[in-house]
Amino acid sequence: MSVGLRQIYTIGYANHENYTPLVQVLSNGKDAKVDRLTPRQRAQLHCYKLADGLLHYRVDPGDPPRVVVPNDEDLKYDILLEAHDAPISGHLGREKTYQMVSQTFWWPRMYKWMAHYVKTCETCQRVRPSGHASAT
Numbered sequence: 001m002s003v004g005l006r007q008i009y010t011i012g013y014a015n016h017e018n019y020t021p022l023v024q025v026l027s028n029g030k031d032a033k034v035d036r037l038t039p040r041q042r043a044q045l046h047c048y049k050l051a052d053g054l055l056h057y058r059v060d061p062g063d064p065p066r067v068v069v070p071n072d073e074d075l076k077y078d079i080l081l082e083a084h085d086a087p088i089s090g091h092l093g094r095e096k097t098y099q100m101v102s103q104t105f106w107w108p109r110m111y112k113w114m115a116h117y118v119k120t121c122e123t124c125q126r127v128r129p130s131g132h133a134s135a136t
Contacts, residue, residue, distance in 0.1 A: 001067075006052070006054065008070075008072070009053075009067070009069075009070055009075075010053050011070075012069075012071065012072050013055055013068075013070055015070075016070055016071050018041065019068065021036055021037050021041060022037070022041060022045070023050060023055055024036075026045075026048060026050035026055070047059070049065055051065070054067050054068070055067070056068060057106045064103075066102065066103070066104060066106035068105075069105050069106065069107040070107075076113060079101060079105055080097070080101065080113070084097045084121065085123070091123055091124050091127075093118060093124075094114055094115050094118040094119070098111055098114045098115075
């Protein structure tokens with residue numbers, strides 16, 4: 001990840017009410033003031049880690065950590081554009097796009113975002129075989 005993109009993520013974490021305290025606690029290690037976290041954040045703290053300034057999230061303990069995407073619509077759309085619309089991607093459907101993106105990235109309600117993105121993709125709607133209810 002480029003330095004500029006890493007900075008965008010860091011700023012995104014700093015401006016997000018949920019991620020800011022998590023980053024602070026994870027940065028401070030043993031000296032962390034966990035009591036500043038909400039009960040929900042404390043319960044989910046084991047799912048997060050901080051590496052090279054990027055917040056990572058594990059859905060399940062055995063899963064590889066995924067980079068947490070800040071609540072920035074432009075970043076999310078850029079990720080989906082690269083994964084779904086790029087010539088090498090070939091306008092994969094909802095499931096394959098989700099599988100590909102979710103190996104590296106995570107954000108709340110990501111599947112819903114992905115479904116909406118693919119469903120509203122003009123290219124997919126234009127070339128979809130007739131008789132299909134929606135692009136999946």
